[in-house]
Amino acid sequence: MNPYVLATLLFSLGLGTTLTFASSHWLLAWMGLEINTLAIIPLMAQHNHPRAIEATTKYFLTQATAAAMLLFASLTNAWLTGQWDIQLMSHPLPTTLASLALALKIGLAPLHTWLPEVLQGLDLPTGLILSTWQKLAPLTLLLQLQPMNSSLLIILGLTSTLIGGWGGLNQTQLRKILAYSSTAHLGWMVLVLQFAPSLTFLTLIIYLTMTFSTFLTFNLNNSTTINTLATSWAKAPVISSLAPLMLLSLGGLPPLTGFMPKWLILQELTKQDLAPAATLAALSALLSLYFYLRLSYAMALTMSPNNLTGTLPWRLLPSQHSLPLAISMTASLSLLPLTPALTALFTL
Amino acid sequence: MLMVLTPTLMLVPTIWATPAKWLWPSALLHSLLIALASFTWFKNTAETGWAFLTPHMATDPLSSPLLVLTCWLLPLMILASQNHLSSEPLNRQRMYITLLTSLQIFLIMAFGATEMIMFYVMFEATLIPTLFLITRWGNQAERLNAGTYFLFYTLAGSLPLLVALLILQNNTGTLSLLTLPFSNPLLLLTCSDKMWWAGCLLAFLVKMPLYGVHLWLPKAHVEAPIAGSMILAAVLLKLGGYGMMRMLIMLESLTNELSYPFIIFALWGVIMTGSICLRQTDLKSLIAYSSVSHMGLVVGGILIQTPWGFTGALILMIAHGLTSSALFCLANTNYERTHTRTMVLARGLQMALPLMTAWWFIAALANLALPPLPNLMGELMIISSLLNWSWWTLALTGAGTLITAAYSLYMFIMTQRGPLPMHMITLDPSHSREHLLIALHLLPLILLILKPELVWGWAA
Numbered sequence: 049m050n051p052y053v054l055a056t057l058l059f060s061l062g063l064g065t066t067l068t069f070a071s072s073h074w075l076l077a078w079m080g081l082e083i084n085t086l087a088i089i090p091l092m093a094q095h096n097h098p099r100a101i102e103a104t105t106k107y108f109l110t111q112a113t114a115a116a117m118l119l120f121a122s123l124t125n126a127w128l129t130g131q132w133d134i135q136l137m138s139h140p141l142p143t144t145l146a147s148l149a150l151a152l153k154i155g156l157a158p159l160h161t162w163l164p165e166v167l168q169g170l171d172l173p174t175g176l177i178l179s180t181w182q183k184l185a186p187l188t189l190l191l192q193l194q195p196m197n198s199s200l201l202i203i204l205g206l207t208s209t210l211i212g213g214w215g216g217l218n219q220t221q222l223r224k225i226l227a228y229s230s231t232a233h234l235g236w237m238v239l240v241l242q243f244a245p246s247l248t249f250l251t252l253i254i255y256l257t258m259t260f261s262t263f264l265t266f267n268l269n270n271s272t273t274i275n276t277l278a279t280s281w282a283k284a285p286v287i288s289s290l291a292p293l294m295l296l297s298l299g300g301l302p303p304l305t306g307f308m309p310k311w312l313i314l315q316e317l318t319k320q321d322l323a324p325a326a327t328l329a330a331l332s333a334l335l336s337l338y339f340y341l342r343l344s345y346a347m348a349l350t351m352s353p354n355n356l357t358g359t360l361p362w363r364l365l366p367s368q369h370s371l372p373l374a375i376s377m378t379a380s381l382s383l384l385p386l387t388p389a390l391t392a393l394f395t396l
Numbered sequence: 397m398l399m400v401l402t403p404t405l406m407l408v409p410t411i412w413a414t415p416a417k418w419l420w421p422s423a424l425l426h427s428l429l430i431a432l433a434s435f436t437w438f439k440n441t442a443e444t445g446w447a448f449l450t451p452h453m454a455t456d457p458l459s460s461p462l463l464v465l466t467c468w469l470l471p472l473m474i475l476a477s478q479n480h481l482s483s484e485p486l487n488r489q490r491m492y493i494t495l496l497t498s499l500q501i502f503l504i505m506a507f508g509a510t511e512m513i514m515f516y517v518m519f520e521a522t523l524i525p526t527l528f529l530i531t532r533w534g535n536q537a538e539r540l541n542a543g544t545y546f547l548f549y550t551l552a553g554s555l556p557l558l559v560a561l562l563i564l565q566n567n568t569g570t571l572s573l574l575t576l577p578f579s580n581p582l583l584l585l586t587c588s589d590k591m592w593w594a595g596c597l598l599a600f601l602v603k604m605p606l607y608g609v610h611l612w613l614p615k616a617h618v619e620a621p622i623a624g625s626m627i628l629a630a631v632l633l634k635l636g637g638y639g640m641m642r643m644l645i646m647l648e649s650l651t652n653e654l655s656y657p658f659i660i661f662a663l664w665g666v667i668m669t670g671s672i673c674l675r676q677t678d679l680k681s682l683i684a685y686s687s688v689s690h691m692g693l694v695v696g697g698i699l700i701q702t703p704w705g706f707t708g709a710l711i712l713m714i715a716h717g718l719t720s721s722a723l724f725c726l727a728n729t730n731y732e733r734t735h736t737r738t739m740v741l742a743r744g745l746q747m748a749l750p751l752m753t754a755w756w757f758i759a760a761l762a763n764l765a766l767p768p769l770p771n772l773m774g775e776l777m778i779i780s781s782l783l784n785w786s787w788w789t790l791a792l793t794g795a796g797t798l799i800t801a802a803y804s805l806y807m808f809i810m811t812q813r814g815p816l817p818m819h820m821i822t823l824d825p826s827h828s829r830e831h832l833l834i835a836l837h838l839l840p841l842i843l844l845i846l847k848p849e850l851v852w853g854w855a856a
Contacts, residue, residue: 330555
């Protein structure tokens with residue numbers, strides 16, 4: 049892509065999210081979300097093949113619907129209460145509507161069905177932007193809403209963790225697996241939103257780190273299916289030995305970083321007397337863990353000469369060493385002992 | 397505590413920096429020195445019971461035998477793995493020893509933890525290196541399934557444990573093992589309290605394993621390489637027992653009734669898995685089911701909650717750890733020579749390897765709890781405490797002892813006595829390394845006869 053065009057699009061992406069971060073008026077926040085959507089559309093369609101165009105169209109339609117719903121919710125609130133301020137939304141109907149609109153924007157179940165298909169049509173770097181950057185602005189708005197209906201968020205959260213787990217079980221395409229993983233993690237974030245928003249923020253940051261390193265690992269191996277992951281030991285042996293740990297961290301196993309948000313969220317839920325919900329969410333994490341384990345089996349735990357699950361690729365020039373991958377991989381494996389520091393750092 | 401933990405941590409850079417010729421001797425020497433340093437943990441003279449106290453870790457008469465067993469096992473694992481890894485590239489050998497060492501670190505921190513969440517995190521942390529040992533370095537295709545079963549059975553039990561621990565923390569304000577036994581007894585009346593009780597124990601029952609949830613164990617033990625089988629049988633199962641003994645203090649009022657079905661399950665499991673052992677064709681599978689059988693007795697002893705029960709459980713855990721690990725090492729010596737675990741194929745070995753037969757004999761006798769070995773002491777104390785609870789358990793435990801004797805002798809006679817098959821007359825002679833390995837297993841077992849106070853736990 050023309051570097052000027054790319055720079056403009058990336059700048060617009062940053063502008064849109066920053067606008068949403070900085071606004072207290074609903075219209076300005078909505079405008080930021082729209083700028084984000086419009087900026088990423090050309091990025092998604094840059095490769096011009098039909099699958100990418102299909103993904104772009106689906107993304108645009110769902111995001112436009114969500115934006116319209118959000119605008120409608122803020123207008124209704126303005127009509128009912130005279131308030132345009134995001135944090136002073138006090139009527140339950142527009143609050144619920146806005147929560148659902150934002151859920152559609154980020155891909156929470158049961159409003160998640162667009163996410164696997166859209167992510168599948170994109171290449172890995174654009175998919176990375178969709179999975180990480182595009183979640184920031186809607187979650188900021190969700191964090192600022194005062195939820196009236198306490199069970200809506202819990203239902204959204206539990207449904208997301210369960211569907212994120214079950215949906216990913218039958219997938220062989222890595223991007224769809226990451227889409228369902230995204231839904232599951234967003235479910236965890238939303239579960240604790242009304243009780244301890246700082247934990248949502250912490251979960252978001254840790255999820256961003258882990259997803260960032262996962263996407264970069266898959267990009268380094270140039271692999272988009274499970275079968276092509278099987279040859280990663282030949283291309284990048286060190287990453288292939290660390291990647292199972294990173295995937296298990298995504299699955300939430302101690303002593304890796306991914307355990308931290310799950311532990312703190314379960315603690316908060318039990319403090320709020322929601323122990324059955326906590327147990328259900330914890331057990332649904334096992335579903336996601338199964339397909340992460342399957343990926344780590346393919347990458348590192350079934351090595352030649354024992355079970356060769358794919359044919360060997362041409363050994364081309366190795367990709368340049370990636371400093372961001374190194375940093376995010378280290379962060380996604382070893383930050384659990386720093387839990388008190390991170391909890392203090394990411395307090396809202 | 398740090399005196400042992402820091403050298404173990406530093407063993408990892410040592411492994412990666414040692415030149416190839418000195419890798420195995422150096423790893424062995426250092427882990428032996430760490431094991432010798434760990435013997436200081438036996439000296440437990442503190443009035444409160446907790447010794448070697450640091451802000452986060454401590455030992456007490458319950459955990460110190462298990463800690464010493466853990467530290468003793470690392471040199472034995474390194475000794476056992478040296479042969480079958482000699483054909484692998486150097487960095488993979490280093491990776492393997494690093495996995496064993498990291499498992500050791502997590503185990504020391506688990507047994508030495510003074511706070512239940514730390515114990516939980518380390519309990520779960522031991523799963524990852526064990527999973528890698530089983531699925532990456534196992535030998536047959538079934539190892540993939542074995543790893544999955546292992547991980548998911550254990551996690552399905554331990555995630556409710558996490559929620560239960562957080563509920564406990566909410567109620568009592570702390571999870572520190574130093575103060576929790578002295579907190580107010582919990583009033584446990586409702587149905588959800590009973591589910592909390594089950595959630596506290598389920599993880600450890602799966603880990604032990606209790607008979608109904610034991611399916612992961614034969615798979616995992618059989619498919620793991622020798623070091624994996626050793627650490628699984630000797631120490632990882634005992635994590636379950638240790639956790640149960642710690643948790644039961646908090647679960648006081650409900651355990652009198654609610655433990656009933658679990659004790660029956662455990663004792664029935666002794667009989668059932670013992671009977672399964674009599675019909676096994678795979679040698680490692682027989683030893684694995686024998687582990688389930690012995691652990692069933694340990695579960696019964698722990699759930700009885702009397703001093704003799706706890707003491708018997710602890711002694712049996714230590715003795716079974718050493719015995720089972722020795723049996724797996726012996727089975728591995730056969731496997732390395734014949735590459736089969738089927739007993740009808742690798743039989744009559746007394747003709748070919750007579751010195752090994754002596755070790756097989758002692759290990760088989762230890763397995764069937766021959767006096768004066770500590771195995772008998774543990775089993776007898778558990779059987780007595782169960783008898784005190786109900787006379788009917790004698791039917792199950794007595795039959796269990798009989799069946800244990802039967803399959804231990806069956807294992808010995810099948811592998812050692814009888815005709816040597818014609819296809820196996822050119823076997824490598826026994827290495828001194830293998831003799832040393834089995835001796836280092838059985839010698840502590842025999843020496844424990846002389847001073848069982850070391851492994852008596854709180855009854856001391």
